[in-house]
Amino acid sequence: MKIATWNVNSLNVRLPHVLDWLATEQPDVLCLQELKIEDSKFPVAQLAEAGYQAVFSGQKTYNGVAILARHDLSDVQVGIPGFEDEQKRVIAATVQGVRVVCGYFPNGQSLDSDKYQYKLRWLTALTEWLRGETGHWSRLVLAGDYNIAPEDRDVHDPAAWVGQILVSEPERAAFKELLNLGLVDAFRQFNQPEASFSWWDYRQAGFRRNLGMRIDHLLVSKPLVDWVAKCWIDKEPRTWERPSDHTPVVVQLAPCGC
């Protein structure tokens, strides 16, 4: 079972890339973030033609999340229960016995911003909700744009990022709290190339110079760790014309053929 996550930065603009990538990679599940479209405009038919069902929670201009799957999606949950939020950042569903949680974590803007406080509150709410979810669903994947670089090796220039969002101690502590739920970073289960990133700034030729961050993650529950056969970042779509600033992260779970 192949599961991927991709912040597409506008599904309107990126639908051709998504369709191309689905055709080539044929993942069982693809979690999308930053749709930036209302549900009424979600491209249900085009994805169905490509062989994918979808559940989604979108809004105009900002945010928006979806889970695409080649198989049935059940037990769909939108948002974090009990956490009032106008921003559409969470959707969860079960596919082939695996609970898939797709999240677009808040950016935070800057450490002195109200949005940073919102980010920390959101992270607390997510963690408390998942404490129950990981108890209920043994096979769980938390996929998405976390907007957190967990360690210095996930940052192109750690010194330049001191005192900034994405790397601050409270954010990294929140990431560790997710690990403390028994979740494991699939990407770090393997030796990976140095300077592996999932996002590059559009400015300053960030991608060409590999000035990036690893902020998109796939955390898997302990019972799934033994199934993790491979995990990689697919930089290919970032080389295409008019790309998203993020690129897909993919995990292959064995036994395959499911």
Added chain:
DNA sequence: ATGGCTTCATAGTGAAGA
């Protein structure tokens, strides 16, 4: 140099992203 790109909402610029 708080810039640089990209998207969206809007109809000239401004917010937001990371």
